[in-house]
Amino acid sequence: MFETLKQQPADKILALIQMYRDDPRDNKVDLGVGVYKDATGLTPVMRAVKAAEMQLWETQNSKAYTGLAGDPAFGDAMVDLVLGGSVPRANVAAAATPGGTGAVRQAFELVQMARPDARVFVSNPTWPNHLSILAYLGMEMVPYRYFDEETRGVDFDGLIADLKTAKKGDLVLLHGCCHNPTGANLNGAEWDEVIKVLLETGATPMIDIAYQGFGDGLQEDAAATRKVAAAVPECLIAASCSKNFGIYRERTGLLMVVSADSSAQALNQGSLAYLNRQNFSFPPDHGARLVTMILNDAELRADWQAELEDVRLSMLGLRSQLAAELQRLSGSDRFGFIGQHRGMFSRLGTTPQMVEKLRADHGIYMVGDSRMNIAGLNAQTVPILAKAIIDAGI
Numbered sequence: 001m002f003e004t005l006k007q008q009p010a011d012k013i014l015a016l017i018q019m020y021r022d023d024p025r026d027n028k029v030d031l032g033v034g035v036y037k038d039a040t041g042l043t044p045v046m047r048a049v050k051a052a053e054m055q056l057w058e059t060q061n062s063k064a065y066t067g068l069a070g071d072p073a074f075g076d077a078m079v080d081l082v083l084g085g086s087v088p089r090a091n092v093a094a095a096a097t098p099g100g101t102g103a104v105r106q107a108f109e110l111v112q113m114a115r116p117d118a119r120v121f122v123s124n125p126t127w128p129n130h131l132s133i134l135a136y137l138g139m140e141m142v143p144y145r146y147f148d149e150e151t152r153g154v155d156f157d158g159l160i161a162d163l164k165t166a167k168k169g170d171l172v173l174l175h176g177c178c179h180n181p182t183g184a185n186l187n188g189a190e191w192d193e194v195i196k197v198l199l200e201t202g203a204t205p206m207i208d209i210a211y212q213g214f215g216d217g218l219q220e221d222a223a224a225t226r227k228v229a230a231a232v233p234e235c236l237i238a239a240s241c242s243k244n245f246g247i248y249r250e251r252t253g254l255l256m257v258v259s260a261d262s263s264a265q266a267l268n269q270g271s272l273a274y275l276n277r278q279n280f281s282f283p284p285d286h287g288a289r290l291v292t293m294i295l296n297d298a299e300l301r302a303d304w305q306a307e308l309e310d311v312r313l314s315m316l317g318l319r320s321q322l323a324a325e326l327q328r329l330s331g332s333d334r335f336g337f338i339g340q341h342r343g344m345f346s347r348l349g350t351t352p353q354m355v356e357k358l359r360a361d362h363g364i365y366m367v368g369d370s371r372m373n374i375a376g377l378n379a380q381t382v383p384i385l386a387k388a389i390i391d392a393g394i
């Protein structure tokens with residue numbers, strides 16, 4: 001049977017992890033997979049997560065099944081974190097999923113179930129796994145212009161022109177904040193324009209929000225998602241807790257379906273539960289439970305927010321440091337975009353050959369499209385990276 005299988009392409013982001021591990025050089029720098037690392041290179045368990053785990057160990061007396069959509073308390077806490085009262089809770093169907101990727105996958109399947117011929121508009125570029133999952137599901141993709149190779153900002157005119165070609169029954173996939181892989185984001189006025197186009201075309205937005213709290217702040221990063229959810233008749237939101245709670249391996253995410261009133265909620269909720277049952281039955285609970293405990297306990301929540309804010313500020317500090325060092329070495333402002341980008345990533349905007357050269361000559365690992373994980377840097381490696389970029393002639 002299995003001799004018919006074809007070799008599948010390795011995930012380009014995950015393949016870097018192994019290449020980096022196999023590299024014997026001790027001055028190597030890992031800017032690959034999107035994982036936060038502190039100044040010592042550790043991806044720490046956050047203090048509030050540890051405290052919640054200890055409480056849970058003391059108090060949890062059963063691991064019997066929750067519900068197909070997970071524990072409703074998790075849904076409530078996360079709907080509040082992401083949507084913050086921008087829409088009535090009764091209009092939101094929500095189901096826990098294995099990580100943000102699980103939410104993305106379930107969202108696409110829901111769309112496919114509702115509209116088998118839906119086209120999915122994806123930013124060019126987007127997170128490669130969006131494309132991979134869509135291709136796996138056999139869904140039609142339409143790229144829309146996003147990254148301006150010249151300015152390393154958003155090609156906003158191109159984006160609007162392309163989104164205007166969407167129709168009712170199409171899905172428009174947007175990154176709520178901290179665009180992955182570019183780090184270039186829309187401002188508030190630009191989001192308003194996008195909403196106008198969504199309302200004109202009748203296309204349904206889907207927002208992937210995987211980095212809330214990593215850009216401009218917990219509330220600020222959710223502002224666009226809230227604005228879209230409140231303005232359009234229907235939208236999908238895939239949220240991840242992997243990054244902002246640092247619980248990557250616990251696989252904790254939530255898919256939300258927001259509708260204009262509460263009448264569609266039961267049907268949407270039932271569809272989400274059905275899809276979970278078909279794919280994995282009950283979603284993982286451990287991470288979701290920790291998140292719920294943290295969000296619902298004033299002390300844990302305050303501590304989590306404080307630590308998350310430290311993480312965010314440290315990434316911003318690394319951005320400024322890198323931009324300043326590049327300005328010093330190049331004698332120009334052409335790398336200023338690194339300070340303007342937000343979130344974990346910045347797209348340097350160079351060729352795959354240059355990315356390969358950085359790896360071969362300097363032990364610097366970034367994704368082939370020149371996406372750098374800023375959180376993989378520290379005060380020691382910033383000057384090493386800056387010098388390598390200039391030495392390579394970028």
Ligand code: LMR
Nearest residue numbers: 013032033034035127180
């Ligand atoms: C990334 O883009 O590096 C992260 O979202 C991790 C992943 O699963 O690719």
